[in-house]
Amino acid sequence: MTQxxxxxxxxxxxxxxxxxxxxxxxxxxxxxxxxxxxxxxxxVAGWPLARTIYFGFTDADLSDIANYEFIGFANYLEYDxxxxxxxxxxxxxxxxxxxxxxxxxxSVSLETALGLIIALALNASFPxxxxxxxxxxxxxxxxxxxxxxxxxxxxxxxxxxLNDMLMGLGILSQPVAWTADPxxxxxAVIMVDVWKTTPFMALLILAGLQMLPSDCYEAARVDGVHPxxxxxxxxxPLIRPAIMVAVIFRLLxxxxxxDLIYVLTSNSTDTMSMSVYARQQLVDFQAVGYGSxxxxxxxxxxxxxxxxxxxxxxxxxxxxxx
Amino acid sequence: MxxxxxxxxxxxxxxxxxxxxxxxxxxxxxxxxxxxxxGCGKSTLLRLIAGLEEITAGEMTIDGQMVNELPPAQxxxxxxxxxxxxxxxxxxxxxxxxGLKLAKASKETIxxxxxxxxxxxQIDHLLERKPKEMSGGQRQRVAIGRAIVxxxxxxxxxxxxxxxxxxxxxxxxxELAKLHEDMAATMVYVTHDQVEAMTLADKIVVLNAGNxxxxxxxxxxxxxxxxxxxxxxxxxxxxxxxxxxIAAVDQNAIEVALPGEVRTRIAVRPDxxxxxxxxxxxxxxxxxxxxxxxxxxxxxVDVVEQLGDSNLAYVSLPNGATVVVRSEGDARVREGDQxxxxxxxxxxxxxxxxxxxxxxxxx
Numbered sequence: 001m002t003q004x005x006x007x008x009x010x011x012x013x014x015x016x017x018x019x020x021x022x023x024x025x026x027x028x029x030x031x032x033x034x035x036x037x038x039x040x041x042x043x044v045a046g047w048p049l050a051r052t053i054y055f056g057f058t059d060a061d062l063s064d065i066a067n068y069e070f071i072g073f074a075n076y077l078e079y080d081x082x083x084x085x086x087x088x089x090x091x092x093x094x095x096x097x098x099x100x101x102x103x104x105x106x107s108v109s110l111e112t113a114l115g116l117i118i119a120l121a122l123n124a125s126f127p128x129x130x131x132x133x134x135x136x137x138x139x140x141x142x143x144x145x146x147x148x149x150x151x152x153x154x155x156x157x158x159x160x161x162l163n164d165m166l167m168g169l170g171i172l173s174q175p176v177a178w179t180a181d182p183x184x185x186x187x188a189v190i191m192v193d194v195w196k197t198t199p200f201m202a203l204l205i206l207a208g209l210q211m212l213p214s215d216c217y218e219a220a221r222v223d224g225v226h227p228x229x230x231x232x233x234x235x236x237p238l239i240r241p242a243i244m245v246a247v248i249f250r251l252l253x254x255x256x257x258x259d260l261i262y263v264l265t266s267n268s269t270d271t272m273s274m275s276v277y278a279r280q281q282l283v284d285f286q287a288v289g290y291g292s293x294x295x296x297x298x299x300x301x302x303x304x305x306x307x308x309x310x311x312x313x314x315x316x317x318x319x320x321x322x
Numbered sequence: 323m324x325x326x327x328x329x330x331x332x333x334x335x336x337x338x339x340x341x342x343x344x345x346x347x348x349x350x351x352x353x354x355x356x357x358x359x360x361g362c363g364k365s366t367l368l369r370l371i372a373g374l375e376e377i378t379a380g381e382m383t384i385d386g387q388m389v390n391e392l393p394p395a396q397x398x399x400x401x402x403x404x405x406x407x408x409x410x411x412x413x414x415x416x417x418x419x420x421g422l423k424l425a426k427a428s429k430e431t432i433x434x435x436x437x438x439x440x441x442x443x444q445i446d447h448l449l450e451r452k453p454k455e456m457s458g459g460q461r462q463r464v465a466i467g468r469a470i471v472x473x474x475x476x477x478x479x480x481x482x483x484x485x486x487x488x489x490x491x492x493x494x495x496x497e498l499a500k501l502h503e504d505m506a507a508t509m510v511y512v513t514h515d516q517v518e519a520m521t522l523a524d525k526i527v528v529l530n531a532g533n534x535x536x537x538x539x540x541x542x543x544x545x546x547x548x549x550x551x552x553x554x555x556x557x558x559x560x561x562x563x564x565x566x567x568i569a570a571v572d573q574n575a576i577e578v579a580l581p582g583e584v585r586t587r588i589a590v591r592p593d594x595x596x597x598x599x600x601x602x603x604x605x606x607x608x609x610x611x612x613x614x615x616x617x618x619x620x621x622x623v624d625v626v627e628q629l630g631d632s633n634l635a636y637v638s639l640p641n642g643a644t645v646v647v648r649s650e651g652d653a654r655v656r657e658g659d660q661x662x663x664x665x666x667x668x669x670x671x672x673x674x675x676x677x678x679x680x681x682x683x684x685x
Contacts, residue, residue, distance in 0.1 A: 213405070215403050216408075218403065219401070219408075219468075221394045222394045222399065222400065222472075223395065223421035223424070223472070234411075238410065
């Protein structure tokens with residue numbers, strides 16, 4: 001009996017070394033399949049990010065990017081000769097942060113509300129629904145630069161169709177410079193963004209609506225629940241996870257907004273977002289070090305806001321919580 | 323008095339009519355079961371009573387009140403769905419209280435009614451759980467509890483047990499029967515399972531392709547099916563059918579000639595029967611006598627199913643038809659044997675060429 005046990009114990013390692021156990025070979029296969037993707041990600045996302053963070057601690061200049069010195073946190077904050085310098089005390093930077101937050105908050109709120117309404121309408125069954133569902137997506141399908149340019153023309157103070165229409169209707173007495181007027185520029189940018197990305201929101205929420213169990217609604221009819229209450233007490237709580245995920249997608253997008261604002265209003269301080277500010281420093285002022293610091297800070301702001309949102313909103317980004 | 327009366331009820335979806343004029347009276351406190359194969363319209367009929375579908379033609383009254391135009395909530399009904407239809411984001415308590423809360427019932431009333439329903443169904447300990455944290459059987463209890471809380475005149479059940487496993491189904495079936503007794507309410511129950519129908523119903527409505535085939539008590543349907551469809555649908559394993567022809571007709575019986583030179587005399591009222599007419603003899607597996615009898619069918623045993631308490635022998639007759647014979651569990655029947663299946667004329671049914679039964683004469 002003892003001899004048998006010993007023999008068995010001696011044989012076991014031999015078997016194991018000859019053939020990997022199933023679990024370990026699966027793990028190895030997983031790494032082999034993942035490796036190319038990880039490598040590509042490292043090259044196209046990891047490396048530029050690391051470079052940007054690194055440049056943020058230097059005084060590199062675009063005209064001669066090979067020669068730079070390491071200057072620590074001076075791009076962010078530096079005390080020199082009785083005065084503070086750096087990004088963290090730059091009023092233009094904070095203006096850009098404020099603009100970005102205002103833009104992101106208002107546009108995402110409007111898109112969520114409108115997207116929800118459109119999704120509810122598209123979820124009802126009526127003839128021609130599938131065509132309408134496709135048609136709604138058109139603004140989302142147009143490249144941002146193209147639609148921004150298009151809206152730029154429509155909003156033009158002299159030749160724009162919007163002024164022409166509003167004056168024809170007698171609502172305006174004289175043309176308005178939509179994108180140049182400091183009071184209106186941000187509103188114009190938000191309006192175009194809402195026009196463009198509401199379909200995306202509507203589509204994501206529609207997907208959530210179609211997952212809803214229809215029998216609950218019949219139970220509600222038997223319970224005699226008013227349709228408005230059905231919406232607020234049943235539909236809304238049930239699609240909340242879908243809405244939260246849709247909002248986070250849009251929020252991440254809106255916080256790094258660049259193309260739309262840059263094409264519509266270029267470097268105007270009234271609408272300058274964090275990305276536009278970073279580009280201006282980096283390209284127009286050739287300050288690669290300072291611009292990189294701004295980009296890094298932008299990355300941090302988005303990261304912090306995302307974490308706050310996910311934790312605060314209890315968003316479940318994994319499987320749906322059914 | 324919560325009597326439900328259907329008069330000439332029809333339902334069309336677009337151009338397709340699925341319920342072809344149903345007349346039915348469900349008495350107060352009666353347990354009525356709609357049974358039939360998939361697509362026979364039994365669920366549609368229940369949904370018409372619930373008000374979840376609009377009635378195309380005909381009249382329906384519940385408790386004397388015309389309900390054709392009334393929304394579900396005002397019909398005094400409560401419905402238990404096959405998929406339970408619980409609100410996934412609410413606790414059991416809230417699921418049961420939801421309707422009352424929105425109807426602005428007082429907190430005490432809600433509390434009292436929910437506790438009482440939970441007590442009846444023994445789900446007191448689950449009140450703070452969410453649907454996804456419960457088993458199928460528990461969810462079904464909650465769904466029934468939600469119906470009880472509404473204190474309806476009529477309970478409607480749409481295949482409530484079909485998502486449960488076999489053991490739980492039997493247990494819940496017994497509890498439903500008890501619930502019916504305790505609640506003293508009218509209940510309408512839809513199922514495709516004829517065992518549920520037989521065990522629960524005071525009255526069974528057999529539906530087929532949107533028509534009522536027969537209405538009657540379980541034993542009435544078992545002993546006196548009015549046509550081939552009901553005869554084949556009620557009973558398990560299903561009734562054997564053997565083609566034959568009428569050899570002789572007298573006042574209270576018909577003599578039938580069956581394949582293999584077999585003749586048997588069946589006590590039925592021979593309404594309009596004539597010599598030579600094609601007929602179908604129906605006899606249930608449990609009524610065939612395994613050892614043979616005066617008149618008997620003989621064939622070769624193809625398959626034997628041993629159920630423990632009984633054996634089912636599938637016997638193929640010389641003319642190619644198969645009959646099933648139920649015999650005692652310890653009877654020795656082997657595949658390949660020649661087996662006589664004796665006919666007891668008092669347990670036979672006879673159907674004419676159109677499938678309508680000749681009424682049996684009870685001796």
